[in-house]
Amino acid sequence: MNLLNQKIVTEGKVLSDSVLKVDGFLNHQVDPQLMQEIGEEFASRFAGEGVTKIVTLESSGIAPSVMTGLMMGIPVVFARKRKSLTLTDRLYTAGVYSYTKNETNDISISSDYLSSDDVVLVIDDFLANGQAADGLISLVEQAGASLAGIGIVIEKGFQDGGTMLRNRGIRVESLAIIDSLAGGNVTFHAKEASAK
Numbered sequence: 001m002n003l004l005n006q007k008i009v010t011e012g013k014v015l016s017d018s019v020l021k022v023d024g025f026l027n028h029q030v031d032p033q034l035m036q037e038i039g040e041e042f043a044s045r046f047a048g049e050g051v052t053k054i055v056t057l058e059s060s061g062i063a064p065s066v067m068t069g070l071m072m073g074i075p076v077v078f079a080r081k082r083k084s085l086t087l088t089d090r091l092y093t094a095g096v097y098s099y100t101k102n103e104t105n106d107i108s109i110s111s112d113y114l115s116s117d118d119v120v121l122v123i124d125d126f127l128a129n130g131q132a133a134d135g136l137i138s139l140v141e142q143a144g145a146s147l148a149g150i151g152i153v154i155e156k157g158f159q160d161g162g163t164m165l166r167n168r169g170i171r172v173e174s175l176a177i178i179d180s181l182a183g184g185n186v187t188f189h190a191k192e193a194s195a196k
């Protein structure tokens with residue numbers, strides 16, 4: 001995705017050799033045109049998989065997920081990070097260690113919105129060590145739903161999450177894969193850079 005790669009280069013801020021800040025279009029301010037293109041791309045990559053529901057994590061997964069849900073004509077459920085008083089029903093829950101915040105949160109989805117009839121596409125903004133994806137997959141498994149795959153906006157290929165998930169046989173589609181942030185420079189994975 002040209003637009004995504006361009007945005008990462010022009011608006012992303014490399015905070016360290018392992019953290020990229022993209023508050024200008026994904027994590028704080030949201031670029032709707034980019035989200036639309038992301039939604040179209042995920043919808044096209046997962047077309048024909050019989051996906052019935054998108055599952056993501058609040059808050060930064062919601063924008064790309066809603067656009068994907070719009071394109072696929074299916075609902076989006078976002079896992080909540082804190083137990084809400086309104087979440088009184090039976091919950092699927094998993095503990096997720098946050099890479100950027102250095103804390104562990106319980107994430108939950110009400111059983112009202114995920115069932116064994118669902119075929120799920122999990123979407124998230126970043127893939128680093130795979131903790132968030134792992135927690136979301138656990139919620140899908142607790143519901144007895146099937147997993148069609150995982151759509152990631154930005155994968156940091158130099159961290160272990162992508163390899164860990166693909167080694168488990170899970171289909172992971174990342175729209176941008178970053179090989180390195182060393183020296184304050186973003187280096188994209190060669191295949192992504194040439195193919196998209």
Ligand code: 5GP
Pocket residue numbers: 018019020021022027057060097098099100124125126127128129130131132133156161
């Ligand atoms: P993981 O669970 O795969 O280790 O990390 C993924 C989660 O951590 C994402 O949901 C994202 O919110 C956050 N994250 C991890 N690395 C980065 C990063 O370099 N930049 C930003 N903005 N978020 C990140």
